[in-house]
Amino acid sequence: MSRLLAAFLTCVASAILATGAAFGIVAALNVTPEPQNVPLVSFPDPPANGASSTPSPSAG
Structure with missing residues (x-):
């Protein structure tokens, strides 16, 4: 019984620590x-104004 209690208390202590x-x-x-x-x-x-500093190629 004491080993079971020790194992239970170890599990509880490790859960609290984590x-x-x-x-x-x-x-x-x-x-x-x-x-x-x-x-x-x-x-x-x-x-x-949306104008570009470089001229765009003209179509045509």
């Missing part, structure tokens, strides 16, 4: 600030 570790990890991840979302590549804004 749950506490999981909550601790989640709490630690929530405390750290997220990095800024900085794009690796940026493109210049197109001109406001």
Whole structure:
């Protein structure tokens, strides 16, 4: 009977420890600030009037 009780208490203790570790990890991840979302590549804004600086080929 004592071995059964020891096995049960070991299972309960390990479940409590695993749950506490999981909550601790989640709490630690929530405390750290997220990095800024900085794009690796940026493109210049197109001109406001929609005209291109290079002439387009004429049809014809």
